[in-house]
Amino acid sequence: MSIRHLDSLFQPASVAVIGASERAFSVGGTLWRNMRSSGFTGPVFPVNPKYRELGGQRCYARVAQLPQVPELAVICTPPATVVDLVQQLAALGTQAVVIITAGLTAAQKQAVLDAARPRLMRILGPNCVGLLAPHAHLNASFAHIPARPGQLAFVSQSGALVTAMLDWAEARHVGFSCFVSLGEHADVDFGDMLDYLANDPHTRAILLYIEAIDDARKFMSAARAAARNKPVIVVKAGRSEQGSRAAASHTGALAGADEVYDAAIARAGMLRVDSLEQLFLAAEVLTRFRAPIGDRVTILTNGGGAGVLAADAAAAMGVPLATLGDATLRELDAVLPANWSRGNPVDIIGDAPAQRYVDALQVLARHPEEAGTILFIHAPTAIVPSVDIARAMVPAIQPAGQRPVPVIASWIGGPAVAEAREVFVRAGIACYDMPEQAVAAIGMLQRYAHNQAELTEAPPADGAASAPAPDAERVRAIVRQVLDSGRDMLTEPEAKAVCEAYGVPVVATRTVPADPAAAAAEAARLGFPVVLKILSEDISHKSDVGGVALNLQDAPDVHAAAERMLERVRKVHPDARLDGFTVQQMVRLPQAQELIIGASIDRVFGPVILFGQGGTAVEVMKDSAMALPPLNAPLARALIGRTRVARLLEGYRDVPPANLGAVVQTLEAVSRLLADIPEVAELDINPLLVNHERAVALDARVRVSADRPAGAAHFAIQPYPSELVETVDWWGQRVTLRPIRPEDEAAHRDFMDGLAPEDLRMRFFHSRRRLERGELARLVQVDYTREMAFVATAPAPDGREQTLGVARAITDPDNQVAEFGIIVRPGLKGKGLGQLLMARLITTLRAAGTQRLAATVLAENERMRTLGRALGFTETSDPADPAVVHLSLALQPAKTPAGRGGARRKPRDAV
Template sequence: MTSADAHGHNPAHDVLRATRSDLDPIFAPRTVAVVGASESPGSVGRTILWNLLSNPFGGTVYPVNPKRPSVLGVKAYPRVASLPEPVDLAVIVTPASSVPGVVGECVDAGVKGAIVISAGFKEVGPEGAALERQVLEQASRGRMRIVGPNCLGVMNPIVGLNATFAGAIARPGNVAFLSQSGALCTAVLDWSFQEQVGFSAFVSLGSMLDVGWGDLIDYLGDDPKTRSIVIYMESIGEARKFLSAAREVAMTKPIIVIKAGRTAEAAAAAASHTGSLTGSDEVLDAAFRRCGVLRVNTIADVFHMAEVLSKQPRPQGNRLAIVTNAGGPGVLATDALIQNGGTLATPAPETVAALDAILPPAWSHGNPIDVLGDAGPDRYASAVEVAARDPNSDGLLVVLTPQAMSDPTRTADRLKTFARLGTKPILASWMGGTHVAAGVDILNRAGIPTFSYPDTAAWAFATMWRYSDVLRGIYETPTETEHEGEGEVDRLAAEEIVRSARSAGRTILNEFESKRLLASYGIPTVETVIATDEDAAASAAERIGFPVVLKLHSDSITHKTDVGGVVLNLADAGAVRAAFRGIKESVGKRSRPADFLGVTVQPMVRPVDAYELIVGSSLDPQFGPVLMFGTGGSLVEVFRDRALALPPLNTTLARRMTERTRIHSALKGVRGRPPVDLAALERLLVRFSQLVVEQRWIKEIDINPLLASNAGLLALDARVIVHGPDTRAEDLPRPAIRPYPTQYIEPFTLRDGTRTTIRPIRPEDEPLMIAFHQNLSERSVYSRYFQTMKLSTRVAHERLTRICFIDYDREMALVVSRRPSQPGQHEILAVGRLSRLHGADVAEFALLVADPYQGQGLGAELLRRLLRIARDEGIRVVTAEMLRDNGPMQRVCEKLGFRLSYDPDDQIVHAEIEL
């Protein structure tokens, strides 16, 4: 009904975007003040002023120095307030103690961006941290954005801006380089001149007092000059903001990170197994996988990947064909390929036949395709043409060694016509020095990445595939799970279990409470009965059926075996009574008698053909709750077979998590043992992740063992640690990824009496959205998108994944769904979307109602709920665009308080409301 489409063309979007970016004053200033400009040779203030003056960026530079009438021949001003015109950007190089005052003066003068070069802040201790707080307080008065402090500065080589104290400005290009290390910036800058690598932005972030990774990824994601983003990271900063921005941008622009400190371990293990198994670097890897960031290990790797991903498509599989004129390099490439997760493509019979027709009889007749040392340009080109057509390969590597008969330059010239192979990337390794330099230059100009060594090229292909596979996993449509309110989740029961324990001053749930907690989220647990005396224990055992297990029931002792608190395989009532007495006596000797509250009676589960798994969660200081899955049992710390992931999960993410463990292969069935129901395991992991993100008072939890067999899944034991009574609700760590917002699920009845549910969209809704678009008339489509759009375009997987798999921090999409009268899938009747503009408290809305349900009040109700959500989410202004002949939508907007304005030059109506 309106045209504002976060995923399609929106006529207003360009206008809104022009006012969106609060980083424009930093990257594209028209006026710059250097506060602390100096003429002292070698000083930072002098270097920055000189860099700005000697690299014209199309703007004006004002030195600010209260002691000099001019600096480097340019008139100086004593204060920012005395400058003759408003300034976009202030570069501050004064002592740290003076920076809060300078920032306050800049705010009063209307400056919108600042780069604080000065050091001496939180890196020097509490006094510096206090200075940072003062700087932020001043900046917040005018919504000023700050890069730094303690940084090298910012370059925009595209426009010629050099607001750094580096020795030279970077070459213009399409790679954005962001670094927390100023020293590394200068080293990379020197390297880039030698390798002729260019940059669209070159940023030293320093301490990230204000502007962080998320802000810059958002900004550069919108920048048409930037094709890939390279990051040197020492700390993650605001984890949710980083993950949110990276996930949005990574599908269209590669984000490549090298993170220092791989060997750092998490804090000391907490009371559960899970706490001892998570480590900060493993968690970071899990976070990068979740948002589609590619992590590499060396600076060289960073720029190799930036080059190949900007020049060639990501492969659709891991099979590589290698064309070479020497056997040794082919073998080296093969080793590197296999070691990094790739495979050699097996040439199809028709490919072998075609190669037989053009190559000498002595060619290798396999892959690598050895075209022999005397291969000239024509033979190379013919072999590459055939190999490129092979249906069994996903990419092509061409290797040339400079032999007496080879012609590296002419061969490269012939191969440049193969620079675009559709979905297959092509890479080259021209081995040698000056003899192959001209050929390397030809290939690079044609868009074929070149490598000095074939094993590096093979590594690059395998890494491209891993990256492609991660992205595909993120956006793979998950299978349908129970809709909210229709599954086996009892949130109120779970909340009461946790509340009751905390009210009693306990931080550890007893076994009975832990299993009830799991059961409230539909996780199957072994039957457990509390018995406080011998008779009750025997009676419970009789009812459950022998053999049984007796375990200590205690609110204070968690490691039951340490105090003789577990007795297995009890075959009759007499054995149960004796075990009860034995546990009570043992606890009295090894602990306090008050710790004995009775026993729990459980059936003795014989895990025939069952695997012992562990599922758990603990808190990471940066990312909040982290999930763990792997091989369980008593030797869990020994085997250390586990995978980590960030909650919440869907079934696709759960499957990818299990696939990263060694036990996964066994779960599919091995040596005659039947396979485990992996779909059920995925659903259990999804529910467990729900439990973790929704019950925020839980600090740590693990199920160990979780028995998995062909007969089903069963949680035998569980341990839960909750936050203590001194923890405030506002201090609870939040998930790094915003969970599904269940608070926005509400019923709604149409005018004709049809009962529906209005709820946030889910990734699982993609099939329903296909059916929804099939029910739209051409007029509805035109009113929504301001243009005709084919059904095949509207329901393309790449588009619908972005529409259904949203970041609830950035946008909120509500769907109206109803359960059909006959068994089957739900039906989506309407969609409403609220998209926040980056870096602003402004959002635009969009509505679309299926034709059969128009006139039922859905448009007004969806917009009413979107406005309520906007208020909840801190949105100040909501806006939209619609066609002038869309009278019904205009009337709805007016009824809800929007102001409408008309553009006399076109047929567009602008709607806006301040909340």
Template sequence: MPTVPAADRHPLTPLFDPRSIAVFGASERSGSVGAQVFRKLAASGFAGKVYPVNTRHKTVMGHRCLPSISKAGQPVDLAVICTPAKTVPAILKDCAAHGTKHVIVLSAGFGEADSGTAMRDELLAIAQKSGIRVLGPNCVGLVRPWLDLDATFLRTTAPKGSLAIVSQSGALCSAISDWAEPNHLGLSALVSLGNGLDIGFGDVVDFLADDPKTKAILLYVEGVRNGPAFVSALRYATWHKPVVVLKAGRSADASRAAATHTGALMGNDDVFNAALERTGAVRAMTFAQLFAAAEILSFGQKVRGNRLAIVTNGGGAGVLASDRASELDLALPSPTDETVAKLDGVLPEHWSRSNPVDVIGDATAPQFGAAVAACLEDDTFDGVLAMLTPQAMTDPEACADHVIAAARAAPGKPVLACWMGHTSVVTARSKLSQAGIADFTTPEGAVDAFSILAQHKRQHDLALEVPRPRHMPEHDIAGAQAIIDGARASNRNSLSQIEAKDLLSIFGIPTDKSHFAKTEEALESAVASVGFPCAIKIHSPDISHKSDVDGVHLDIQSLDEAKTVFREMTARTARLRPQARIQGVAVEPMARIRDARELFVGVTRDPVFGAAIAFGLGGTQIEVLRDRSVSLPPLTEVLARRMIRKTRADRLLDEFRNLQAADRDAIVDVLICISDMVSALPEIGELDINPLLAGPEGVLAIDARIVLTDPADAGPHLAVAPYPTHVDLRETLRDGSVIHIRPIHPEDADQERDFVANLSPNARRLRFFGSSRGLTAEQLARFTQVDFQREFAIVALAENGEDEQQVGVARFHVNAGGYSANFAIVVSDAWQRKGIARRLMGELVREARRRGIKKLRGIVLRENEAMLDLVRALGFTVEKQPDDPDVYAIEFDLTEN
């Protein structure tokens, strides 16, 4: 395997895999953090050099103690600081001067309890100025068992394994470290983030995603500082391994007095859930579920689905497990007739003949094992939970032996065990764990663990869903921006009803036209433009919800009635809201949507994850109904339909009684158009469409309110990197044909599949270095659902009648640290030697330079002469690989002109 160039190693490699460590505050004083940390490092078997640093000592535990890190005589990868908070800034400066760029600060006193904030700010300023990365402060440190590295003051050290734990809680780190060894739980890393002042979840998960020793990642989250980095890292990690997240504080009410319904309805936890759903990570809801996830994932188990078989010798235990499975939406199908017949031949006469498979309390160990084996052989089930209650005639160890044998005979399905009790089952549990079978003490814990596996499989399958091809409308972004700029020029932070509806119309959302009237005289003209029947609504930038002042009147049939409504509505509003600026009324035609359902679509701006879109039932009772699903833009058709399915509104959209089914496609289009709008316009802080009428003929936005925000003060715009719309051009080729070059979209999945399938065998081999005939579902999803924060992918499209046909694709993936990127280009056989590859390469180079990437790298087979000629002509260096003469490494220096 080729050595990774130093510039391409992950920036946190010296933190996680250091070759030398300095411990500031190391001593022999009993009970001190510095003594505990240095003792553990010195005695752990860590192969690197460990330096104690303390001006008060000449030696510590037999090691020469340094007065400063500069006396080490050589560079030091990692500094662990155990000294009081007031000393930390000076130590950071010393580390920077000596070239140590990675520091763990165990010390507290940096703003944890509204004190020490000045010192916190100073620490961060020094770190940022000097380029030092800081883990902590106020953390318990870092454990890397495979390196025999324990830079913590925890009482115990976890054994080697494949599970990484990342936590903001030092107490949780302590509990897992203490729990790990007796439960045969091995770790690849234990990371305490503490305050997470600098290094956060995104940084750590990004490293662990490519860590070969880590097979699964568990996170305990109290808060996220960098939403986009968190989402991007989790998206990347979940392509490779399971990620389970426990989020504390989900009941905290983050809603506020907002100008829109959406802001009042949606809390931080809704947005956090939406962020996790975009990443493919699984959420645990309790500590017990997190520990269950740790146990099951440490054995590397996977499932094909959510169908669980429960085998038990106690009916009550089976009922408890069944109840928990039902709460978690797990399936408990009945065994097949063949399995029933097989078990009839071996089990006691009165066994349950259903799921749970109750083998009866007097079943022998061979009978218990036979029941587990039969369920493992039954394709109805995706996993088996074996539960045992110790009874007088039961041999727990013998039962464990038979379950282990059954599991080894069917390695494709997970077996979970729950030997209830303690005294009589301790040895049996140990046998099960040592044999690689996750063992739990309660039925609920075991079912929770299986649910984690099933959720991971479901999240993975959802990620493979590809949206149908869809016409991508071109919106008048300049016109939309002009509307916002006009409001800003008038010193307004919200759009008028006319402006809001004009903005919706620009993005393809059907609206009814509003006409405004400040006076009764102006009312006559507005009513004449609209006709009867009409609706009249109060118009004031200071009234968010018109129903609060009885500010909506419908089915007005005459001019006299309209004038009466005008006078009464404006007077009543002035009385109820004396501070409100009343700018008259809006006159609108009565909406004509047959069999209409009232829905709402909204947008709010989360301070961590940026814009979030909500959907649900609308109307005047929206706060009472509180029906909502939340997702992060940009949306695809798949994501939009998933949003609808999660709500109670979903069933109301179907045909029932005398109502025809609503046009779901039109609702999906609205959600995607709203996504396009908020992706293009970072000034949109909040938005409400309520109601959005939906019927069999389509949809109509009746009322819209949009609140603006200053993008510079509103936190991140989007957590999921948007499409790079700055790349959209048409190029004329040598033969006169025109190609369209733009970023790849998820909706391009069908075209991408056909493009690869239609490549000649030789072209596929040159691109994929093998004889693959096409893309797997996972490859297709990864190639089209691009994280543009760490990747870049563009397609070349040629006109094919009224449609466009993909004829080329180019992409690069940014390596760790952002110094270089690996690229690939392929052009369909019939379109080669027309200049497409050169144009695609030009766009890759421009984008790489825009991102500050220094090197573009690639691998080319020796026989790919056309590509080698191209890259030589463009100025790439071309070198044979010393370990494979058929492969050339190519590189382009982007720092040169």
């Protein structure tokens, strides 16, 4: 149901408290008192057959006796009563129910959902603390204290954390737009709340406490949409989870659930923090810091000790300090005393008057690329009041008509700096008590910026356009053969064949019987030196049982190594089936790094990809990172950059930089393999050897499953819908109609720049200046789960692909209504291109279950109105604004809309 009737939870006209009581310290009693004392202006009805009145107000014995239908009902009665109560409320027409009651069985929960679904009644809970909406004066919870009004929304799966957070926030005067306890989230879940809060005008940032996610694609789609509008900050429980499951691959052992959540949170453009304190540090900086975050920091302070502490904190947190250039130092020399620090931290000396602060700040602001983010630290002195410094600095930080200077402040002290701190807070400047807190906030900002960059990527499932097409049929044949034989593990030669079919370079490998003489003979034919490995379905990690021999120089070496290997394996693994040996060339790549690239299936998020430092000690080193497919080159590079080995790949001393492009291509190949071959359950390429020249896979391991756990349909993020690409004949030329993709940014820039001002006014209702890069990126990087943009493209005279027109639609979270817009290149109007694009858009939305397509157009836009009539749209005028008309087209047969559901429904796979 997504956001359907969620306004009845947070802004109800009337409330019934079922199970209201006068007993002190009871849930029903606390709920009743909270509702009565919250200042809620609508009627509140107590329901409990034990009382005739409560607090001087009539108490009703049954729901049926209520004088009017409550828009919201709160239930805190025994589990056996809940289903019947929900059925009665649904029949009455109540639109939302909070079930405080714990202990409902699975059958009872399903019965509740079955009763609610036909009426689209929303259920919060069961087993929850309830909700607080301070702006609506609503406290439908049994929390011990109310919430202050504010602009932060907090959504939690933990009831205990709700009350603890309320206590923590009250002590710090932190306010909230809403406070929600999801409980067992039978209906309303994180995806629903993100969709609702993303457009809530009272909410400037969303704080989540997550223990588990049920519907990954729904969550990721909602999270990506919300994170485009406002900061979303997550505390995820379970970071210290122990005990990786036993798995056939290193990837399976390394891919813990927490690492996958890290990858999902980053990919959705959210920020993960580790504690409640960090949650509010992050909320402070993300909602107040408006300038671009730099990748370096310059510390500006009046105290040397405070600057050193901040520098130490920056080093510990991985926040790099800026190196000031000669020109900057000369400018600072001109405004600072001769004994200033002449470096970073910029110590302007404790006797600094207000103007010295301003002068130093303005010098740094003139060199933004060099200085990066400025951390301002002030300790109070008797020389000049701190508040005077604050008042002088605010105009310098926020110069009129200019972009603000990227400043984060730390006013160290108590009463002496309280007024100065308040001046900064009122000006909207992020402000902290201690330098370490400010440095932590800067680190969060940098991570958030990286995550936001990943959010804008929507790569194709089939990898880079320049990559060679894989031989998917060859892989499918191998998989069928393996499964038909009753196996799930591919042999090493089979696994390497799979890699090779997808463009991953592998070392030549031969298979021979478990005969030392046969191994020696094959090695002679292959050429020395060679590597010999045991071949057994029962032995996954061959080096653990002495099943690998390297750098064998001649046939006697191979013969002797094979005999030792057989003896060793029979001793340590006597039950293992010995299928033979593999013989491969000994690859020598000078100055190479050993890497691992792998894939596994997460229970929640489906297919995931791993990258890190490889070799036999991979599980000890634990230098790896996870990502959700699909991947493109920027996402692959971001994944590599989250590991320590990335710094080695950049080159050091006499070691040149590695061929990173070859590593990226391998990651994209694995992403494409997971999309194409649903049977892939685990994959290891370890080691992938890479140096400055090339990369080569020395070993590979693949496990498959007839349950088909992979495939693009199981990706948590909807990949590029390549099945919607088609080529048509149009006025004597071949035109491609396809969904837009991130790689279209340059072509879309040319397209938008070539539009006439009148075309822009008809489309956007005003003439627009040139689009900012961020806005342009938003147009080409769409979430195909809830948005679709079709472009028509054709080759330009210079051979490049050019955009001829675009039709775009954005659906609401319930998939009820999609708002569309269309624009065509000048000179091509009236030739049917717009009709082609709109027909494609209508067909796709109809297949996705969207109920209605609509648009508001200028009444003078006769061309758009004519197109609408030709496509069957109905047209209505707007009494409030005669300058516009509304177009509408029903896409589905008339019926009661089912909506797009919560955890109990599967998410849509397109649009």
